[in-house]
Amino acid sequence: MEKSLKERVLSGDRVTGRLHIGHYVGSLKHRVELQSQYETLVMLADVQALTTHFDRPELIRGHLFDVALDYLAAGIDPEKSFIFVQSMVPEIAELTVFYSMFVTVNALRHNPTVKAESKGSGLDEMYYGFLGYPVSQAADITFCKATIIPVGEDQLPHLELTRKIVRRFGELYRPVLVEPRAVVGDVPRLAGLDGHGKMSKSQGNAIALDSSREELESRIRKAVTDPARVRKDDPGHPDICPIYSYHEAFRPEGAAEIRESCTKGTIGCSGCKKLVAAAIDGLLEPMRERRAFYEQRPERVKEILLAGTDRARELGKETMLEVREAMGLDYFFR
Known part of the structure; x- marks a missing residue:
């Protein structure tokens, strides 16, 4: 899987349930195409799933394998892409903490994506983790110095905040991070089967990728x-x-x-x-x-996720060495 390519793609999904054909049209199809051109990392975002499922972590554990199967079934090739588990890369959490020190609460409150998602979350109150979702996402993108982020238009505000965080970090410390760019696919928006809004697994108006x-x-x-x-x-x-x-x-x-x-x-x-x-x-x-091939080989799926997570950690460690040095936090490693 060695690739001497300067560009790196990062994408992923919150593991809150099996993926559907709207996911395929909106992002998965594009990811499959990109993996032959760039080093590609695909994230199983279990930490971000906790923003709305913090009281039901057992659901996330069950969905992790399902979404991994969705990726492999859709054509994400483990010989071309690295599939990794977000919570198993502690460097992401470390970056999230550092970024949160200089991102204002007002910037998060006025993020249009956070506003929209909070209305449909079903949460009675705005939790710190939910409000800070864009900061966590910025850490997801920058820990591996991803340069290309395939997104839908509704995610553009998140990516713009990431770009601002990268620039602010460079101003405060040193420009060691990479400012990513969005790739927005020109795809039709799939309506839900019930005719109410877009196709959504949480609304029960979708066709799952594993449908018979x-x-x-x-x-x-x-x-x-x-x-x-x-x-x-x-x-x-x-x-x-x-x-x-x-x-x-x-x-x-x-x-x-x-x-x-x-x-x-x-x-x-x-x-x-x-x-x-x-x-x-x-x-x-x-x-x-x-x-069906991978369902019959669960150990192979585990190997794929471990290999992808090892690669993600390798990249994360490299980035954090530079981040700590830039911030002057490399106390004993100068």
Whole structure:
């Protein structure tokens, strides 16, 4: 896996549940493409999962293996990428503490992503860890000096704060950190099966990557469509129908035809759903095969995570030596 590349990619997910097709379209597909070009680290963000699941750590433990399988099934190649466990890299926690000394509470309170996520978190109060999520994320990105961060538009405020932290660290001490840049994929936003907002595992309106063909077809069959269409030949409104967004994502070559047929009322919702279900099933079938391979080899999955975490720690130690020296905290190692 030796790569003499200057650029390094970091991505990851909070391990709060199995991933779904919205994750694949929004980020996983892009990560799979990038791993052949750059050194790629993929993080199982178990510490960040504690921001909303601190009282149920046993759930995180159970989800860790599931999300790792999702990565491998989606095409993250352990020969090209390092998959690592966030909590097993103490250098990330150390950097988080250092950064928190010069990031103001106001900057965190006014972060639009924190505001939006706090509304949907279900928490009665704003906890320190939740408020400081962007600081932790800055440590995730900078501990390994990642230069490329694949993100959705909703995560851009977090990344901008990371860039500010890097610059501020350089002003206060010495510029030893790397300022990352965002890579925002031009992908359609997948609506939830219930038609309420985006597809989300917490809302139960998603199609999991490990869905069987029967589960997939059942979920699509029950999905909400255009409420104005009562009869098959009623004119439809594709822009408000979740199923049409799936055509754009998984059948882009046929999306224009579906739009025209729906608008004219020449295709019914049932036929429309069958077409998109077949396309998604074609995507998931090779994932099922890869998942089955690794499910039967749990020790191999453990080896992959340990190897990835070893690499992450190696990078973290190198960065922290420079950080401590820049801050004058290398008391006995000058």
